[in-house]
Amino acid sequence: MPSSRRRATLATVAASAGVSVATVSKVLNGRSDVAPTTRSLVQSLLREHDYIAPSPRRDGPVATDTIEVQFDDDFSTYSTEIIQGVVAAGAEVGVGIVVSVRKKIDHPAAWARDLVAAGRRALICVTCDQLTTRQLAALSRVQLPLVVIDPLHLPHAGVTSVGSTNFAGGLAATQHLLSLGHRRIAYLGGQATATCNQARLHGYRAAMEAEGVPVPPAYTRSGHFRYQDGLECGAAVLDLPEPPTAIFAGCDESALGVMEAARARGLRIPQDLSIVGFDDTQMARMASPPLTTIRQPLREMGGVAVRTALRLAAGEKIDSHHVELATELIVRASTADVTCSKRT
Structure with a gap:
């Protein structure tokens, strides 16, 4: 969504403020030898004109280049895996990584402008809600590439994203439990509208339907991908008159909540x-x-996001706006043959 507006220059701001270009430069550089009233006026006009400092010329990535990785919520073990992948990929190419938590964005233009002014070459958003048209337009106007990791909702057609094969993961998880003889299998997922949750749920249902196993309505529940939701939803299904003998949780954190509800x-x-x-x-x-869990290649997803963001920043064309990395069933000790259970 390119903008027809010409980028403001120091001369533009200086003319509006009635001061010299040198004075505007001093304000930008935080110099103290500018009167408070003049500083306030210049800063206001910089925002009004959406002034963006030009990036220095570079022949290639250097240590001062940075990519910002923004999360919508507090960090978790899921976030840690993503961060480790992003940091490792950044280190390989000499690009610094800045991690932040993105709260409500009231002024998209200022948000995008501040990112560029801070020297960011690209922005990576993790599990974010759909970015608004104004936010996408603001990023486009300052020419800041965006890559979304594991989007909660299908992103705008022009937004580049990296995810995993959630449907295949849901299918594999349920098939594993069916292969152990379980038929009373519940699915406790995240937000009902989240694309990744819907894909995992559909994979679960596809496996159950393929075996001709009915799914009682009470066996599928949604909440958030958090421990507390696993604890509460796990308690609800385990207290049913005919409780499940197996539960597929939408994430590891909620699975641990289910474990506690069972204990x-x-x-x-x-x-x-x-x-x-x-x-x-x-x-x-x-x-x-x-x-036992479905391995989502979180570190690899972080690495792909960094490399893709740098390609976009360099003006390269990419083959696909959405990339899905393969999931894998990892069998450990939390699953067993249903004949071992006294609850069948």
Whole structure:
């Protein structure tokens, strides 16, 4: 969404403020030898004109280049995996990584302008809600490339994104439980409208339908990809008159919540209840028992996002606006044959 507006220059701002270009430059550089009233006026006009400092000429990536990675929420083990992948990829090409939590954006133009003024070469957003048209337009106007990792909703057609094969992951998780003889299998997912959640749910349903196994309405629940939601939704399905013998949780964190709900009811894992997660974070490996899960290649997704963002920043064309990396079933000790269960 290119803008027809010409980029403002120091001379433009200086003329509007009735001061010299040198004075505007001093304000931009934080010099103290400018009167407070003049500084305030110049800063106001810089914002009004959406002034963006020109990027210095570079022959290639240098240590001062940075990419900003923004999250919508507080960090988790999922976030840590993404960050490690992004940082490792940045180190390989000599690009610094700045990590931040993005809250409400009231002024998209100022948000985009500040990113460029801070020297960002590109922006990576992780599991973000759909960016608004104004936000996308603001990024386009300052020519700041955007890559979205694991988008919660289908992004705008022109937005580049990196994800994983969520449907295949949901299918594999459920097929694993079916292969162990389970038929009463519940799915506890994240936000009902989230694209990744819908894909995992559809994979679950496809596996159940292929085996001719009915899915009671109470066996599928949505919440958020968090421990507390796993705890609450797990409690709800385990208290049903005919509870499941196996649960597929939409992420590792909620799977641990399900584990706690099971323990609170005196159930053993996997003897009384089999549990599968999704992500394969460090949390899955540290769980007791270690969690069977679907490995989502989070670190690799972070690396692909960095390399793609740099290609966009260099003006290169990319083959696809959406890339999906393969998921993989990782079997550990939280699942067992249904014949081991006393709840069948």
